[in-house]
Amino acid sequence: MKILVVANQKGGVGKTTTTLNLAASLAATGRKILLLDIDSQANLTTGLGGKKAYEETTITDVLLDDASLESLIQRKPDFNFDVIPGSPDLISAELEMARVPDPTSILKGKLNLLAHKYDYCLIDSPPSLGMLSVSALRAADKIIIPLQCEHFSIEGLAAMQRTIIEINEATSSNLKIDGILRTMFDQEKERAREISEKLEQSLSQQVFSTIIPRCDLLAEAPSEGKPIMYIDPDAKGTLAYFALAGEVIMKFEDK
Amino acid sequence: MKILVVANQKGGVGKTTTTLNLAASLAATGRKILLLDIDSQANLTTGLGGKKAYEETTITDVLLDDASLESLIQRKPDFNFDVIPGSPDLISAELEMARVPDPTSILKGKLNLLAHKYDYCLIDSPPSLGMLSVSALRAADKIIIPLQCEHFSIEGLAAMQRTIIEINEATSSNLKIDGILRTMFDQEKERAREISEKLEQSLSQQVFSTIIPRCDLLAEAPSEGKPIMYIDPDAKGTLAYFALAGEVIMKFEDK
Ligand SMILES: Nc1ncnc2c1ncn2[C@@H]1O[C@H](COP(=O)(O)OP(=O)(O)OP(=O)(O)O)[C@@H](O)[C@H]1O
Ligand SMILES: Nc1ncnc2c1ncn2[C@@H]1O[C@H](COP(=O)(O)OP(=O)(O)OP(=O)(O)O)[C@@H](O)[C@H]1O
Ligand SMILES: [Mg+2]
Ligand SMILES: [Mg+2]
Numbered sequence: 069m070k071i072l073v074v075a076n077q078k079g080g081v082g083k084t085t086t087t088l089n090l091a092a093s094l095a096a097t098g099r100k101i102l103l104l105d106i107d108s109q110a111n112l113t114t115g116l117g118g119k120k121a122y123e124e125t126t127i128t129d130v131l132l133d134d135a136s137l138e139s140l141i142q143r144k145p146d147f148n149f150d151v152i153p154g155s156p157d158l159i160s161a162e163l164e165m166a167r168v169p170d171p172t173s174i175l176k177g178k179l180n181l182l183a184h185k186y187d188y189c190l191i192d193s194p195p196s197l198g199m200l201s202v203s204a205l206r207a208a209d210k211i212i213i214p215l216q217c218e219h220f221s222i223e224g225l226a227a228m229q230r231t232i233i234e235i236n237e238a239t240s241s242n243l244k245i246d247g248i249l250r251t252m253f254d255q256e257k258e259r260a261r262e263i264s265e266k267l268e269q270s271l272s273q274q275v276f277s278t279i280i281p282r283c284d285l286l287a288e289a290p291s292e293g294k295p296i297m298y299i300d301p302d303a304k305g306t307l308a309y310f311a312l313a314g315e316v317i318m319k320f321e322d323k
Numbered sequence: 324m325k326i327l328v329v330a331n332q333k334g335g336v337g338k339t340t341t342t343l344n345l346a347a348s349l350a351a352t353g354r355k356i357l358l359l360d361i362d363s364q365a366n367l368t369t370g371l372g373g374k375k376a377y378e379e380t381t382i383t384d385v386l387l388d389d390a391s392l393e394s395l396i397q398r399k400p401d402f403n404f405d406v407i408p409g410s411p412d413l414i415s416a417e418l419e420m421a422r423v424p425d426p427t428s429i430l431k432g433k434l435n436l437l438a439h440k441y442d443y444c445l446i447d448s449p450p451s452l453g454m455l456s457v458s459a460l461r462a463a464d465k466i467i468i469p470l471q472c473e474h475f476s477i478e479g480l481a482a483m484q485r486t487i488i489e490i491n492e493a494t495s496s497n498l499k500i501d502g503i504l505r506t507m508f509d510q511e512k513e514r515a516r517e518i519s520e521k522l523e524q525s526l527s528q529q530v531f532s533t534i535i536p537r538c539d540l541l542a543e544a545p546s547e548g549k550p551i552m553y554i555d556p557d558a559k560g561t562l563a564y565f566a567l568a569g570e571v572i573m574k575f576e577d578k
Pocket of ligand 2: 077078079080195218219220221333334335336337338339340341362366448449450506507508535536537538539540541542543545560
């Protein structure tokens with residue numbers, strides 16, 4: 069199982085939208101896919117028509133106690149993938165995690181127990197660099213950073229790069245940014261084109277050639293609880309996420 | 324001094340852009356303005372041409388130790404306001420705050436020491452509901468929630484409302500949402516118009532009549548380190564934030 073973590077401290081750059089629609093596209097190729105929502109907003113969960121987890125056992129119990137990820141799996145047969153829902157109690161989880169030894173190593177261990185069941189696990193993370201995001205990054209096989217071609221977003225990239233270096237030094241890992249994804253891209257905006265070209269020049273190896281265009285249906289799809297491909301198979305957003313799935317397979321499966 | 328807190332757990336809704344440009348507009352009326360950046364991304368700080376605080380003493384030392392806010396004030400004479408910069412070490416501040424008694428009450432106490440110097444203090448908060456955001460909300464005289472007229476953003480509003488109720492119950496306060504600000508609004512999008520109308524119908528008292536349109540210059544201004552009014556005084560974004568300043572003065576100063 070390859071663990072793909074979609075992360076960026078910068079808010080509103082398309083992390084949830086990317087996790088959800090890339091997963092749907094990968095599942096459409098017949099790959100076995102698990103989605104994991106570790107954001108207390110639980111947008112990935114509600115964007116698929118689910119309810120935020122308020123039950124007895126949630127993802128927080130997996131991070132803090134002996135609960136298993138397997139017990140939280142919800143099947144989404146319509147979309148050919150499974151989801152482990154997020155929960156508002158993730159807000160307080162970070163504070164409690166500070167009390168256990170090496171808290172940010174726990175998620176990776178629990179995910180390993182599911183390795184035989186799935187081809188990919190995609191993790192949607194919160195807009196922060198706290199213990200939840202670090203837990204996801206430490207579990208990652210591949211790291212995908214969505215960003216907009218705007219000033220604050222590009223600044224956020226430097227913060228992500230610094231954080232990954234710090235994690236590698238502290239835990240002797242070898243994490244790197246595997247894919248930078250340009251989202252909500254508007255070809256008409258000169259500033260966005262300039263920033264996009266600079267990214268290609270300076271980080272050509274890491275930047276996905278697939279660019280996700282601004283597409284209103286991507287913002288509307290969550291209100292219907294479905295990935296965009298199940299609403300309009302020919303929408304710009306659908307085709308862009310199919311292309312991304314293709315590129316992810318080519319790049320991450322060494323085809 | 325009135326403390327205006329700009330908050331929303333949802334990322335990328337225009338918190339920083341609103342704090343920065345509303346402050347500039349209020350300052351242009353001759354009011355004495357202080358900006359406080361408690362987001363570890365420190366976009367408010369860098370969006371005004373400043374450097375993220377890495378010095379000896381930062382805002383984290385104010386929240387955790389005896390440092391004063393006054394010692395951190397940076398003057399911005401070009402924009403007629405003062406700024407207390409954000410810092411990347413705010414990331415670890417939340418964990419350390421958990422060790423002191425009633426940590427989220429500290430910011431309000433420290434801000435009170437500056438009350439005689441300013442008419443308004445505007446606080447830009449991170450996209451989360453952790454201790455930093457709760458500290459800001461507990462210090463607030465007025466709470467402004469920027470949001471986009473999109474599905475995930477509206478969901479975020481319910482989370483903010485719940486959080487405010489929880490804070491009121493836990494600390495016997497009487498916080499409420501004073502202003503909901505529609506940002507990056509695109510009149511052409513039918514979905515956005517529908518969501519906007521529903522907001523007006525259900526929360527008419529709280530929704531600002533000023534709507535901030537999508538305006539590319541607002542996204543470009545931070546790369547020049549200036550509020551938009553100092554780049555193009557006639558831009559749609561400039562005029563919208565002037566209108567918002569007027570509405571804030573009318574509504575919050577009981578004119
Ligand atoms: N390509 C796109 N075109 C148009 N709208 C988009 C696109 N991608 C995402 N959106 C919308 O933009 C907003 C931000 O996207 P999303 O919520 O996925 O970002 P995020 O990084 O997960 O945010 P957060 O930091 O709050 O977790 C959402 O309302 C979403 O529906
Ligand atoms: N009215 C607007 N029109 C066009 N772009 C805008 C507008 N307001 C904000 N932006 C841009 O949208 C992006 C998100 O705005 P901003 O960073 O202010 O949101 P935020 O809520 O502070 O994000 P975060 O959750 O990461 O703190 C930024 O790149 C900003 O420049
Ligand atoms: Mg998200
Ligand atoms: Mg911000």
